Amino acid sequence: METEIVSILFGSFLILLLIGAPITVALGVSSLISFLYLGDNPIKFVQIAFTSVGSFPLMALPAFILAGALMEAAGISKRLINVAESLAGPFTGGISAATVMACLFFGAISGSGPATTAAVGMLMIPAMIDRGYERGYASAITASSGGLGIIIPPSIPMVIFGIAALGMAPPPEAVEKFGTFSSVSISKLFIAGFVPAFLIATSLLIMNYLLSKKRGYKGVAEGWSAKNIGCEMYRGFWSLMAPLVILGGIYSGFFTPTEAAIVAIFYTLVVGAFIYRELTWASLFQSLEATTWLTGRVLLILFTATVFGRLLVENQIPAIIAESMLSFTENLYVIWALIIFFLLFVGMFMETLATILILVPVMLPVAYSVGIDPIHFGVVMVCTLGIGFQTPPLGENLFIASGISNISIEQISIRALPFAAVNTIAIFVIAFFPELSLWLPRVFGY
Amino acid sequence: MFWKFLDNIESVICRVLLSGFVILLFVQIVSREAFGYSFSWIEELSVYMFVWFVYFGASYAAKMSAHNRVTFQFKFLPDHYIKYIEAFADLFWIFFNVCFLYLSYDFVFNKMNKFWKSQTLGIEMKYIYMVLPIAFALMTIRILQVNYRKLIKGENIADPDQIDLDEIKAATDAAKS
Amino acid sequence: KNFKIAVGDGAGGTQEALGKAFIAELEKNTDHTASLFLNGQLGSEQDTVNEAAIGTLDFSILAINNVTPFSPTVGTLTLPYMILSLEDAETLTQGPIGQELVENTLRDSGVRIIGWAYSGFRVLTNSKHPVKSVADLSDLVIRTPKNAIMIATYQSWGVNPTPMAWSETFAGLQTKVVDAQDNPYITNYAMKFDEVQSYITNLRYLFSIEPLIVSEAVFSGMSADDQAAVLAAGQAATTFSAQYLRDQESTIKATLQERGMEIVDPENNEEEFISLATEAVWPQFYESVGGIEKVNAALAAIGRDPVK
Ligand code: NA
Ligand code: NA
Numbered sequence A: 001m002e003t004e005i006v007s008i009l010f011g012s013f014l015i016l017l018l019i020g021a022p023i024t025v026a027l028g029v030s031s032l033i034s035f036l037y038l039g040d041n042p043i044k045f046v047q048i049a050f051t052s053v054g055s056f057p058l059m060a061l062p063a064f065i066l067a068g069a070l071m072e073a074a075g076i077s078k079r080l081i082n083v084a085e086s087l088a089g090p091f092t093g094g095i096s097a098a099t100v101m102a103c104l105f106f107g108a109i110s111g112s113g114p115a116t117t118a119a120v121g122m123l124m125i126p127a128m129i130d131r132g133y134e135r136g137y138a139s140a141i142t143a144s145s146g147g148l149g150i151i152i153p154p155s156i157p158m159v160i161f162g163i164a165a166l167g168m169a170p171p172p173e174a175v176e177k178f179g180t181f182s183s184v185s186i187s188k189l190f191i192a193g194f195v196p197a198f199l200i201a202t203s204l205l206i207m208n209y210l211l212s213k214k215r216g217y218k219g220v221a222e223g224w225s226a227k228n229i230g231c232e233m234y235r236g237f238w239s240l241m242a243p244l245v246i247l248g249g250i251y252s253g254f255f256t257p258t259e260a261a262i263v264a265i266f267y268t269l270v271v272g273a274f275i276y277r278e279l280t281w282a283s284l285f286q287s288l289e290a291t292t293w294l295t296g297r298v299l300l301i302l303f304t305a306t307v308f309g310r311l312l313v314e315n316q317i318p319a320i321i322a323e324s325m326l327s328f329t330e331n332l333y334v335i336w337a338l339i340i341f342f343l344l345f346v347g348m349f350m351e352t353l354a355t356i357l358i359l360v361p362v363m364l365p366v367a368y369s370v371g372i373d374p375i376h377f378g379v380v381m382v383c384t385l386g387i388g389f390q391t392p393p394l395g396e397n398l399f400i401a402s403g404i405s406n407i408s409i410e411q412i413s414i415r416a417l418p419f420a421a422v423n424t425i426a427i428f429v430i431a432f433f434p435e436l437s438l439w440l441p442r443v444f445g446y
Numbered sequence B: 001m002f003w004k005f006l007d008n009i010e011s012v013i014c015r016v017l018l019s020g021f022v023i024l025l026f027v028q029i030v031s032r033e034a035f036g037y038s039f040s041w042i043e044e045l046s047v048y049m050f051v052w053f054v055y056f057g058a059s060y061a062a063k064m065s066a067h068n069r070v071t072f073q074f075k076f077l078p079d080h081y082i083k084y085i086e087a088f089a090d091l092f093w094i095f096f097n098v099c100f101l102y103l104s105y106d107f108v109f110n111k112m113n114k115f116w117k118s119q120t121l122g123i124e125m126k127y128i129y130m131v132l133p134i135a136f137a138l139m140t141i142r143i144l145q146v147n148y149r150k151l152i153k154g155e156n157i158a159d160p161d162q163i164d165l166d167e168i169k170a171a172t173d174a175a176k177s
Numbered sequence C: 001k002n003f004k005i006a007v008g009d010g011a012g013g014t015q016e017a018l019g020k021a022f023i024a025e026l027e028k029n030t031d032h033t034a035s036l037f038l039n040g041q042l043g044s045e046q047d048t049v050n051e052a053a054i055g056t057l058d059f060s061i062l063a064i065n066n067v068t069p070f071s072p073t074v075g076t077l078t079l080p081y082m083i084l085s086l087e088d089a090e091t092l093t094q095g096p097i098g099q100e101l102v103e104n105t106l107r108d109s110g111v112r113i114i115g116w117a118y119s120g121f122r123v124l125t126n127s128k129h130p131v132k133s134v135a136d137l138s139d140l141v142i143r144t145p146k147n148a149i150m151i152a153t154y155q156s157w158g159v160n161p162t163p164m165a166w167s168e169t170f171a172g173l174q175t176k177v178v179d180a181q182d183n184p185y186i187t188n189y190a191m192k193f194d195e196v197q198s199y200i201t202n203l204r205y206l207f208s209i210e211p212l213i214v215s216e217a218v219f220s221g222m223s224a225d226d227q228a229a230v231l232a233a234g235q236a237a238t239t240f241s242a243q244y245l246r247d248q249e250s251t252i253k254a255t256l257q258e259r260g261m262e263i264v265d266p267e268n269n270e271e272e273f274i275s276l277a278t279e280a281v282w283p284q285f286y287e288s289v290g291g292i293e294k295v296n297a298a299l300a301a302i303g304r305d306p307v308k
Helices: A003-016 A025-038 A045-054 A055-073 A076-086 A094-109 A113-130 A133-144 A154-164 A172-178 A184-192 A194-216 A226-235 A237-251 A259-273 A281-314 A317-328 A332-349 A352-369 A373-390 A396-405 A409-432 A435-441 B001-007 B009-035 B042-063 B080-111 B124-131 B132-153 B160-176 C014-029 C045-054 C070-078 C086-094 C098-110 C147-158 C166-174 C185-190 C218-219 C222-260 C267-283 C291-299
Strands: C002-007 C035-038 C059-061 C109-122 C123-126 C142-144 C178-181 C199-201 C208-217 C262-264
Touching: A003 A025, A003 A281, A025 A045, A025 A281, A025 A332, A025 A352, A025 B080, A045 A281, A045 B042, A045 B080, A045 B124, A045 B132, A045 C045, A055 A076, A055 A113, A055 A154, A055 A259, A055 A281, A055 B009, A055 B042, A055 C166, A076 A094, A076 A113, A076 A226, A076 A237, A076 A259, A076 C262, A094 A113, A094 A194, A094 C002, A113 A133, A113 A396, A113 C291, A133 A194, A133 A409, A154 A184, A154 A281, A154 A373, A172 A352, A172 C208, A184 A194, A184 A237, A184 A259, A184 A373, A184 A435, A194 A373, A194 A409, A194 A435, A226 A237, A226 B132, A237 A259, A259 B009, A281 A317, A281 A352, A281 B009, A281 B042, A317 A352, A332 A352, A332 A409, A352 A373, A373 A396, A373 A409, A373 A435, A373 C014, A396 A409, A396 C035, A409 A435, A409 C199, B009 B042, B042 B080, B042 B132, B080 B124, B080 B132, B080 C291, B124 B132, B132 C070, B132 C142, C002 C014, C014 C035, C014 C208, C045 C059, C045 C109, C045 C208, C070 C086, C070 C098, C070 C291, C086 C098, C086 C109, C086 C222, C086 C291, C098 C109, C098 C291, C109 C218, C123 C185, C142 C147, C142 C166, C185 C222, C208 C218, C208 C222, C222 C262
Parallel strands: C002 C035, C002 C059, C142 C178, C199 C262
Antiparallel strands: C059 C208, C109 C208, C123 C178, C123 C199
């Protein structure tokens, strides 16, 4: 019975994906077919449609998308990046290192990888080309560090992971074996991503230094200019405050993530309308509109992915997958490697948020049953899928970088390979040393 | 004018709902932090507005042809084949929506408990769930509309993810000159 | 057949205990068995009522306030201070009043209540200071679920509670976004609220009852023998649940005190709390629970004076 339903569910899902049906349709139709096959009444879909989406923490998603779009329109992002650019020093690969820093800064206000690449790339790719960097290299480092946008909080993929994982309690057998697991919350995920983001940024900086040395990219001739840095920091004061408002609010426990995003929206409106005076009605409308279709398309997937997940749970399939995986190996490191390579592979083809929604119900029980902490698992999952932004055939960051630099995606992705490699090494380090992710949340008392 | 409004109906509804719940939540935060007072109905109302926003937004995304598909397998096919394959795949979407439309209509009008009201607002849940049949009907129309435009009118509907890119190009060019 | 039982709470609570006791009895007397799906894996508690009503779910164990929206007369049991002891709760649910509510629920919503889990009073916990009087509440930010009766009760004490999702509550208490919350001892203990709260007040305004419901569509499809066995198993599980509560609550109280929590009783036998809540809240709900007569009938059943 179980194997039949698994082949029907996954089989029709894959066929529909291959003939180009939208992901949400592939999930919904394969679930519908399976319901009919099992003789269950699909009227369940209706309540799932409503309750899967109707949750308060989920409102963080449109709120962060809107906050990000408004910060762009208000000129906050631009000033943040200018500050990072002023930090480009006299050392080898200075300006490209500043690009990585800019992605880190920008990542602290944006929850999206492609948005980070677009905002940073728009200013930094031309700047790098001006200083004699090869176009392909300039695009590759931007596309690669754009993934930092979803690792450093706030992070839309982490919101989605939190939502998907919230309702999933560890199986009793796992609790018996490993003791109680810590609970999942979006705030906690946000804090957990902080150290790993710096680790990945460091790995990118090291690779950048090595490659720049080989390619002979010198630092800026005039060296560091304290005056310039001070000037940009002064001009960017209100922009630099934005990440403090968001992260400070969440970390101090003053706001829930949803509320932090709401506060960020109003902060941006005030700064954009009265201080920078760059926010227009037209751009405000445009931000609302972009938030609408982006949210609509992701959360329609949430609905169908929840139905899909419900089918799996009712037929106890995640438990079966976990069992067969454990009968293959019980070595935690081997299981981590399998998880990471599988996610890298899926991340090459699939949109990130959809991937999280589909895979969490299947993979989190496996993680629980080998004693992996759910927060740690979430961080590794999001970091790994972040690499997917820079790999073809579907690499959102690549598309954007290629659009800015007018270089083919193939050329950029070859240049991006070394960065993907060090990034992967960093992910293995993050996976093998849980404390990197779990230490900071504990310090904050979570 | 009227048709233009109608053609943009989801966008209008969604902008109102989105601004609405963002403002409501802000009022709640300010009131709680500044006056220590919480409105008991705000959370519920904003969540319901959010659900409506999501499903009209999904219909809007369908109108823009924005729902993500896996397309790398079509890489070596000419464009005019792809649109027919995708139209075929969309038949399954329409099938799903029609089924769901029937189910949600049946649930809301026949199967739903008649006493069921929302906890703090006291609104009958029937009215709140009404968004499902309405939005899925609208979405079905949008799928047909998009395919009509692509197949019969021969229009090229740009991927909205792509629009961002063109804007960026324009902006970078402007920055350079 | 292997029935599906949806359970709102996680492992280790009253709901799971009731479910396990029910399954054990069911297996003893029939060829059937059942599986528990904990933590709302089969949907929110309110969703499961609809699903059982339609017949797409067999059983569900859920908090009574999630049954009320579908069959308002059940609300009699959730009026503040209607129940003042576990014995009151047993008398009301298992006596003629309970039978009437079972019939009403069946008529209104197509689900049949076949057993009751008792979780005990929702005691107030907070991180600031001992609470003995209504006045002690004034400087506390109190979290409640978005439940009309609970909100109205706190308002009658001059407090505006903050509705907060259950999933955010622990973090909310920890980071002091909210100072206080109420839940039965078993829940407070299972959720480790003692790590973030220091004081407990033995309020009795709400006694948590968690009915076990069966889909009437599923029930009426069973043979007469199976129906009798299911009802008997529900009855046995109910009896088990009352004893379980007695055993658990005393152990948990002792453990929480060992861990440094201070447990106090409200002053003057809770009179101030009781009079404010009953006077302000009850009249608001007479109509929905079927009239003041129903309330008086319930009061008479537990030997209390009627209200006017
Ligand atoms: Na971010
Ligand atoms: Na990719």
